[in-house]
Amino acid sequence: MNPLAAAQTIVGGLKSAGINLVATLPDINLETLLHEVESDRDIVHVPLCREEEGIGICAGAYLVGKKCAAIMQNGGFFNSNNAIVSTLLQYQIPLLLLIYYAGDIGDRTFSTTGSLTEPVLQALGIRAYIMRDPDDAQELIRRAQILTEDSKRPVALLLTKEALGRRAQLKSL
Amino acid sequence: MAQDALVVSSAGAVTLEWHALRPSDGNFRVRTLGLCSSIALGMALGLPHRKIIALDGDGSLLMNLCSLPTIARMKPKNLIHIVFDNEVYEASGSKKTATGAGADLVGLARAAGIGNAHWANSLEEFEKVIRSAVSENELCFIGAKTSTDRVDVPPYPIDEVENKYRFIRHVEKTEGIEILKSNLPASYN
Numbered sequence: 001m002n003p004l005a006a007a008q009t010i011v012g013g014l015k016s017a018g019i020n021l022v023a024t025l026p027d028i029n030l031e032t033l034l035h036e037v038e039s040d041r042d043i044v045h046v047p048l049c050r051e052e053e054g055i056g057i058c059a060g061a062y063l064v065g066k067k068c069a070a071i072m073q074n075g076g077f078f079n080s081n082n083a084i085v086s087t088l089l090q091y092q093i094p095l096l097l098l099i100y101y102a103g104d105i106g107d108r109t110f111s112t113t114g115s116l117t118e119p120v121l122q123a124l125g126i127r128a129y130i131m132r133d134p135d136d137a138q139e140l141i142r143r144a145q146i147l148t149e150d151s152k153r154p155v156a157l158l159l160t161k162e163a164l165g166r167r168a169q170l171k172s173l
Numbered sequence: 174m175a176q177d178a179l180v181v182s183s184a185g186a187v188t189l190e191w192h193a194l195r196p197s198d199g200n201f202r203v204r205t206l207g208l209c210s211s212i213a214l215g216m217a218l219g220l221p222h223r224k225i226i227a228l229d230g231d232g233s234l235l236m237n238l239c240s241l242p243t244i245a246r247m248k249p250k251n252l253i254h255i256v257f258d259n260e261v262y263e264a265s266g267s268k269k270t271a272t273g274a275g276a277d278l279v280g281l282a283r284a285a286g287i288g289n290a291h292w293a294n295s296l297e298e299f300e301k302v303i304r305s306a307v308s309e310n311e312l313c314f315i316g317a318k319t320s321t322d323r324v325d326v327p328p329y330p331i332d333e334v335e336n337k338y339r340f341i342r343h344v345e346k347t348e349g350i351e352i353l354k355s356n357l358p359a360s361y362n
Contacts, residue, residue, distance in 0.1 A: 021218065044218055046247060049239035056208035057243075060181070060215025063201065063337065064223075064344050065352040068215075086205040087212070091337045 003032040006134035006165030010098075011036045011043075013141035014069055019096065020044060021066040023054035027073040027100045029164055034071065051076030055083035059093050067145070069096040074103070074117040075110065077156070084124065084154060094148035094155075096141070101130065101158040105173070121156055128156040131163040132173055177347060178224040178253075178307075179216055179340075183209035183233040185264040186323065187257055191228055193326040198343035202329060202336055207237030210244065210254055217249035220348070224251050224307065231258040231272045232265075238281060244312070245286030252313075253306045254282075259319045267321065282314040290314035 001009070010033055014022065022037050023046040024030070038045050044066070048054045051072045058068035072080070077099050088095055103114015121128045127147065131140050140157060148155040161167035181201045182188040188202045201216075203209045213227035234240070234256050244254065260273035272278060282290040289311055293299035299317050306313040331339065341352050 021215075046214075046218065046243070049243055053208075053211040053237055053240050053243060056205070056211025056237075056240075057215035057218070059208075060212035060217075061219035062215070063212075063340055064179070064216050064219035065348075065350055066215075066219040083205050083208055087203070087208055090204055091333045093337065 001134045001165045003165040004036075006137070006163065007033040007036040009134050010137045010141070010159075010163075011040055013138035014096075015040070015042060016138060017096075017142050017145035018067045019069045019145070021046065021058065021061045021068045022071060023048055023057050023068070024071040025049075025051050025054065025073070025076050027076075027102065029102075029161055029166055030071060030073070030100050030159075033164060037071065048072075051080045052083045055080050055087060055095070058095050059083075059087050059091070062093055062095070069098055071098040071100075073100045074158075075113050077117065078113070078120065081120070081124070084126075088154050089124070092152040094152050096145055096148055097126075097154050097156040099156055099158050100164070101160050104160050106167075107161075117158065126154050126156050127151075128158055130158045130160065132160050133169060134163050134165055137163065178226045179220070179344070180226045180228060181209055181213040181216065182228040183230045185230050185233070186326075187228050187230055189326045189329055190324060192329055193324075198339040199347070200336075201340050202333075203233075204333060207233050207240075209233050210237060210240040213252060213254065214240065214244050214247065214249065217252040218247060220344070221249065221251055223348070224253065225249075227252070227254045229254060229256045230263075231256060231260060231270045231278060232262045234278060235271055235276070238285075241282050241285035241287065241314075245282075248312050250310045250312055253303075254287075254312075254314045255303075256314070256316050257319045258316055259321050261321055263321055279314065279316040282316075287312060287314045291316070293317045 021044040025048045103110035144155045209229045217225040261267040
């Protein structure tokens with residue numbers, strides 16, 4: 001799948017899961033996905049200056065009936081941690097986090113960020129699933145949305161370059 | 174319109190004072206310093222026909238200054254962002270904030286792109302700008318310098334989770350919508 005097809009599949013998955021507000025901050029690997037989010041008329045798109053404000057925006061929108069997702073790089077997930085803890089977890093507010101997994105195996109940059117991403121998610125008690133195949137996107141997003149709504153905690157999907165259609169897939173990963 | 178406004182108040186004394194003035198399930202107390210303006214923006218985008226009022230503080234807004242350009246970019250017409258600026262972190266020992274050293278929050282709001290941003294320099298002026306903000310359908314930022322005097326108000330009576338449920342139920346009731354649906358299928362599968 002190429003980046004455009006992967007992005008369209010992911011946005012289709014978000015819409016099937018009922019998501020209608022998406023807060024985002026760019027990473028070069030998210031470029032096509034964010035373009036698809038931005039050009040979708042059914043989704044309120046909120047471009048952020050810093051990811052932590054996006055956690056607040058999504059929490060506020062949830063409280064008045066929106067279904068939200070936040071799309072960011074894992075560095076942005078680290079930027080968001082205080083809001084995740086003292087707003088999402090403290091108030092038991094669900095949120096679907098779509099996190100680009102920088103520093104994944106084979107990435108030239110951000111290996112430190114990559115190595116700490118899963119341990120921090122685990123420490124916060126945020127259940128996380130790695131999406132490597134864009135063919136899984138629709139089903140994974142649907143399941144993750146059910147989980148976040150039922151558990152009333154954020155749930156993270158870690159999107160690798162393969163999931164975004166930007167690298168050949170390896171069966172052994 | 175002001176009566177049924179949803180009100181988001183910042184971490185700090187402003188929440189307790191507001192609760193004493195207008196106890197309502199339509200009040201939402203923020204615990205993350207800085208997030209008041211962002212949570213209010215999310216509500217304003219989610220319910221574009223309902224007035225949303227953010228009661229922010231200088232220490233809070235200074236921590237999340239980037240919410241100003243984001244609010245300016247989204248331009249929600251139903252959002253009134255009020256900042257009570259007492260120039261100290263009052264709830265945390267009254268150390269001076271950057272506004273006490275000259276930072277101008279209304280100037281920052283304007284520079285971020287919120288043209289309708291004003292200082293209210295007296296109680297009369299405050300009342301005037303609030304009245305016009307409530308009646309108009311336009312994004313508005315209001316700064317008000319306040320004293321650090323404390324008033325004797327009761328503690329906040331509910332915890333965060335109860336605040337969440339009461340707030341959502343209040344929105345459901347007043348908007349006639351369903352937000353919290355039962356997640357259980359008729360037969361478990």
